[in-house]
Amino acid sequence: MPRTPDCALEFEGESVSAVAGEPVAVSLFAAGVKVLSRSIKYHRPRSFFCLAGHCGACLMRIDGQPNIKACRTLASEGMKVERQNAFPSGGLDVLAAADFFFPKGMDHHTMFTAPRAVNTLMQKVVRQLGGLGRLPDPSPEPQELPAGERLRVDVAVVGAGPAGLAAAIACAAPGRRVVVFDEGDRAGGSLLSHPAHGVAAADRLAAEARAAGVAIRCRASAIAWYPEDEGGLLAVAEQPEGGGLPRLVRVTAARYVYATGGYDVNALFEDNDRPGIFAARAVGTMLIRHGVLAGARPVVLGDGPYAAALCEALAAAGCKVMPIDGVRERVVAARGRAWVSGVDVQSDGKTGPVTRKIACDAVAVATLPAPASELARQHGAEVAFRPEGGGFAVLTDGNGATRTPGVHACGDVCGFRGVLAARLHGSEVGRAIARAFARPGEGA
Amino acid sequence: MAGKVIVCRCEDVTQSDLDHAVALGYSHLEEAKRYTGLGTGPCQGKECMVACALYLALAAGRPPSEVRPFTSRPPVAAIALGTLAGPDDPGEGGG
Amino acid sequence: MSAPTTAGPVTAGPPKRETEVLIVGGGIMGLAIAYHLALRGVSDVVVLERGYLAAGASGRNGGGIRMQWSTEINVLLMLESVELCKRFAGELGVNVWLRQGGYLFLAQSEGERARMEKNVALQNRHGVPTRMLLPEEARGIVPELDVSSLAAACYNPRDGILFPWPFLWGYANQAAKRGVELHTFTEVTAIEPSPAGFLVQTSKGPVRAQRVLNCAGAWSPEVARLVGVELPDRPHRHEILSTEPLKPFLGPMVSVLSSGLYFSQSMRGEVVTGITVPDLDDGSVKLGSRLRFLTTLAKELVRVMPRLAGVKVLRQWAGPYDVSPDGSPIVGEVATVPGFYLACGFTGHGFMMAPVVGKYYGEWLAGGPRHPFFDRWRLGRFAEGKLESEEMIIG
Ligand SMILES: Cc1cc2nc3c(=O)[nH]c(=O)nc-3n(C[C@H](O)[C@H](O)[C@H](O)COP(=O)(O)OP(=O)(O)OC[C@H]3O[C@@H](n4cnc5c(N)ncnc54)[C@H](O)[C@@H]3O)c2cc1C
Numbered sequence: 031m032p033r034t035p036d037c038a039l040e041f042e043g044e045s046v047s048a049v050a051g052e053p054v055a056v057s058l059f060a061a062g063v064k065v066l067s068r069s070i071k072y073h074r075p076r077s078f079f080c081l082a083g084h085c086g087a088c089l090m091r092i093d094g095q096p097n098i099k100a101c102r103t104l105a106s107e108g109m110k111v112e113r114q115n116a117f118p119s120g121g122l123d124v125l126a127a128a129d130f131f132f133p134k135g136m137d138h139h140t141m142f143t144a145p146r147a148v149n150t151l152m153q154k155v156v157r158q159l160g161g162l163g164r165l166p167d168p169s170p171e172p173q174e175l176p177a178g179e180r181l182r183v184d185v186a187v188v189g190a191g192p193a194g195l196a197a198a199i200a201c202a203a204p205g206r207r208v209v210v211f212d213e214g215d216r217a218g219g220s221l222l223s224h225p226a227h228g229v230a231a232a233d234r235l236a237a238e239a240r241a242a243g244v245a246i247r248c249r250a251s252a253i254a255w256y257p258e259d260e261g262g263l264l265a266v267a268e269q270p271e272g273g274g275l276p277r278l279v280r281v282t283a284a285r286y287v288y289a290t291g292g293y294d295v296n297a298l299f300e301d302n303d304r305p306g307i308f309a310a311r312a313v314g315t316m317l318i319r320h321g322v323l324a325g326a327r328p329v330v331l332g333d334g335p336y337a338a339a340l341c342e343a344l345a346a347a348g349c350k351v352m353p354i355d356g357v358r359e360r361v362v363a364a365r366g367r368a369w370v371s372g373v374d375v376q377s378d379g380k381t382g383p384v385t386r387k388i389a390c391d392a393v394a395v396a397t398l399p400a401p402a403s404e405l406a407r408q409h410g411a412e413v414a415f416r417p418e419g420g421g422f423a424v425l426t427d428g429n430g431a432t433r434t435p436g437v438h439a440c441g442d443v444c445g446f447r448g449v450l451a452a453r454l455h456g457s458e459v460g461r462a463i464a465r466a467f468a469r470p471g472e473g474a
Numbered sequence: 475m476a477g478k479v480i481v482c483r484c485e486d487v488t489q490s491d492l493d494h495a496v497a498l499g500y501s502h503l504e505e506a507k508r509y510t511g512l513g514t515g516p517c518q519g520k521e522c523m524v525a526c527a528l529y530l531a532l533a534a535g536r537p538p539s540e541v542r543p544f545t546s547r548p549p550v551a552a553i554a555l556g557t558l559a560g561p562d563d564p565g566e567g568g569g
Numbered sequence: 570m571s572a573p574t575t576a577g578p579v580t581a582g583p584p585k586r587e588t589e590v591l592i593v594g595g596g597i598m599g600l601a602i603a604y605h606l607a608l609r610g611v612s613d614v615v616v617l618e619r620g621y622l623a624a625g626a627s628g629r630n631g632g633g634i635r636m637q638w639s640t641e642i643n644v645l646l647m648l649e650s651v652e653l654c655k656r657f658a659g660e661l662g663v664n665v666w667l668r669q670g671g672y673l674f675l676a677q678s679e680g681e682r683a684r685m686e687k688n689v690a691l692q693n694r695h696g697v698p699t700r701m702l703l704p705e706e707a708r709g710i711v712p713e714l715d716v717s718s719l720a721a722a723c724y725n726p727r728d729g730i731l732f733p734w735p736f737l738w739g740y741a742n743q744a745a746k747r748g749v750e751l752h753t754f755t756e757v758t759a760i761e762p763s764p765a766g767f768l769v770q771t772s773k774g775p776v777r778a779q780r781v782l783n784c785a786g787a788w789s790p791e792v793a794r795l796v797g798v799e800l801p802d803r804p805h806r807h808e809i810l811s812t813e814p815l816k817p818f819l820g821p822m823v824s825v826l827s828s829g830l831y832f833s834q835s836m837r838g839e840v841v842t843g844i845t846v847p848d849l850d851d852g853s854v855k856l857g858s859r860l861r862f863l864t865t866l867a868k869e870l871v872r873v874m875p876r877l878a879g880v881k882v883l884r885q886w887a888g889p890y891d892v893s894p895d896g897s898p899i900v901g902e903v904a905t906v907p908g909f910y911l912a913c914g915f916t917g918h919g920f921m922m923a924p925v926v927g928k929y930y931g932e933w934l935a936g937g938p939r940h941p942f943f944d945r946w947r948l949g950r951f952a953e954g955k956l957e958s959e960e961m962i963i964g
């Protein structure tokens with residue numbers, strides 16, 4: 031997919047071309063801006079990692095608002111974008127010296143506790159170094175605060191990925207109000223980052239859901255389950271079309287389905303936070319949604335089906351792909367500072383570990399996503415640690431029912447299973463819900 | 475010079491910091507969270523919780539099957555005070 | 570993989586079978602008292618905590634510390650407490666990040682202003698440099714304040730905020746170093762008075778103790794009931810939140826008297842803020858988070874600081890206030906159960922009191938002088954109708 035910029039952002043006083051509607055993080059990357067932020071303690075250079083609004087690595091000042099996710103903010107003409115937490119600038123940050131003074135890490139609790147004068151001075155310095163962005167710009171006129179909404183439905187689904195959409199489709203019926211919330215700007219979830227599926231597949235599934243009478247609300251983040259408010263409600267923050275503050279939607283439903291998928295997590299190796307080390311799904315999303323290559327010579331780290339699909343797609347796009355399975359061969363360190371320039375790879379030789387250096391210009395980390403179980407847990411669901419499921423998997427019975435009546439879960443949040451299996455799981459869970467509605471006394 | 479292994483990106487917590495916390499006796503996830511700040515950054519542990527929990531368990535010699543997540547505190551995604559300060563319903567007057 | 574030996578303060582295995590002093594509750598109060606006992610040579614002490622250290626209010630509070638009070642005793646004790654906090658890092662080896670940015674109280678009515686003036690005069694008499702401010706002057710300290718509804722303000726530049734956790738680590742480490750046993754995940758389930766003291770049943774076996782201290786905070790009425798004593802304090806849920814980290818912009822802790830709103834900026838840059846929200850009072854400790862708290866707080870905070878409308882909430886939680894009927898603590902030996910001591914009822918300000926209360930408790934039980942607060946804040950005052958009302962309670 032060719033990428034044709036059609037607007038310009040104002041990045042720290044300079045004009046940067048962008049495609050209107052793509053994430054600002056992608057626009058900046060495509061324009062060669064390597065460092066988007068500086069880390070909180072050591073001022074290490076950072077770029078985005080997950081491109082899914084989860085990781086916190088791409089917080090920037092956008093149109094006068096601090097700590098805005100550049101990966102969730104869609105580019106538009108004249109948008110003002112700045113880096114934060116750097117002195118004198120995001121590109122050159124002298125505070126990064128802290129990174130060298132504390133090569134392993136630091137215990138600020140026991141640092142400089144005496145003598146008192148030194149302690150006092152240190153605390154003053156630390157105060158000035160604390161925090162990320164500056165206060166929001168004052169608004170020129172008194173701000174109109176957004177009015178909330180109350181919504182009562184039969185089924186509230188959180189997550190418009192393959193599992194959530196399939197569940198919604200399977201339990202939809204004439205007269206039954208089924209609504210799906212998704213924090214993304216487009217329905218599809220992990221379909222949107224998967225080279226074998228992509229935007230077209232996501233759109234088809236979303237169209238099928240709408241045809242079945244399902245309402246899909248995008249840019250709507252479910253922020254919490256509050257058991258004590260008004261007998262229990264799901265709070266959703268919904269971003270209005272034209273920008274401005276999100277509004278608060280209080281949702282109550284007969285059934286809740288958590289299909290929140292998983293979070294991308296990084297692998298552990300030295301300097302694993304270097305810009306250019308991305309979640310594999312971020313690399314996939316850039317490629318298939320935005321027509322941007324993460325690099326010409328990427329390393330793909332991981333041995334799952336997603337890693338394989340990504341390798342294939344990147345190769346087809348002309349990249350020289352270097353797969354590292356993470357088991358037989360492990361990445362132990364990254365090289366480069368403002369951008370990754372290579373990785374050290376270790377494998378077991380005859381007489382001990384052997385390390386080789388690989389030059390690269392991007393790393394795609396394809397570890398298992400960690401189930402996004404927070405909402406389900408808040409809603410009483412039980413979880414268990416499942417290494418093969420990526421983390422704390424929500425426990426359900428065969429019908430996707432958690433231990434809390436009326437609360438269901440499906441897809442990767444129940445332990446990683448992948449796009450197709452997640453969709454099948456969603457369908458099963460949705461059908462079980464439909465059957466429950468059909469039982470006398472349950473009424474739709 | 476060896477580089478840092480970052481276990482919590484938001485709060486710049488390193489693997490050595492976790493080792494240090496374990497050595498001080500703060501090897502449970504909730505305790506290590508308070509001591510190192512892991513999981514308290516803008517992502518609230520979405521990226522780092524699982525890896526830290528597992529690392530701590532192994533470092534302290536506990537079986538991974540015992541690993542528990544830390545309490546999930548609302549909100550799951552950051553929400554503006556202005557959103558919360560608005561009138562509850564469209565009909566309702568100013569906040 | 571075998572477990573490495575740890576240098577931590579927590580003792581492994583079950584508690585010892587006999588001890589001189591047994592402290593129920595590993596919050597700031599229990600730990601501070603344990604440390605001060607050990608410091609004075611009484612190290613045959615066992616602290617039992619049901620959860621991890623500071624699982625109760627001590628690990629959930631706002632870290633405010635102030636000298637602005639309405640009673641002489643509190644003003645004097647807090648003057649001393651601030652001094653102790655300043656020395657904490659040097660003496661206990663842990664930074665507590667005390668930042669003296671002051672407390673700025675906001676009054677919205679003439680009645681509040683009058684009470685404020687009376688309290689400021691009292692504080693001044695004891696050397697606390699609190700001063701009354703005009704609304705415009707309050708804006709000089711916090712430029713983002715909307716002062717349109719203000720009647721007056723008062724400000725003491727020497728009040729401040731601190732980071733609660735290091736106090737626990739400091740007290741726990743230093744107490745353990747001096748021989749105090751600290752047991753986490755150990756619950757006290759029964760306490761039987763016996764001729765030689767008490768037989769205390771715990772989830773990790775029995776312990777005989779000559780003296781038992783009830784430092785169980787909001788759970789102290791439950792613990793007192795184990796020896797048949799009814800306490801007048803009640804648990805009350807207090808919710809609090811923290812925002813995204815921002816560069817330093819807010820010097821003082823600001824508090825609105827009429828609503829109980831308070832907000833400050835931590836060393837990490839987060840705005841930490843709470844407000845009182847009505848709750849069902851059924852005697853149980855509730856720690857759930859509510860949307861109602863968020864909306865109540867946001868409405869009041871955005872009214873006072875409109876500039877914060879775009880600032881985002883990162884995390885909310887709740888902790889238990891241990892509310893005493895007159896706002897003053899309940900301390901000392903229970904007359905009807907000799908050897909059973911109380912350190913509870915600290916309402917919303919037990920953290921800042923702990924350094925001084927711990928010190929004087931330790932001094933007294935180790936055979937030293939007995940601070941006058943043990944008389945004033947004795948349990949018996951409620952039955953005698955001699956309340957020690959403190960009106961400067963936030964939340
Ligand atoms: C949200 C909030 C904000 C606050 N803000 C401030 C502030 O700004 N400044 C200030 O000074 N104070 C503040 N406070 C008050 C302060 O936190 C408390 O007064 C103080 O921490 C009380 O300490 P404690 O040790 O008495 O109680 P806790 O810390 O509650 O400790 C009691 C302990 O006893 C344990 N326990 C209970 N029953 C048993 C049992 N049967 N066996 C074993 N263990 C048991 C509990 O698990 C608990 O850890 C605030 C409180 C809250 C909740």
Ligand code: FES
Nearest residue numbers: 482483484517519
């Ligand atoms: S990575 Fe640890 S809090 Fe975000």
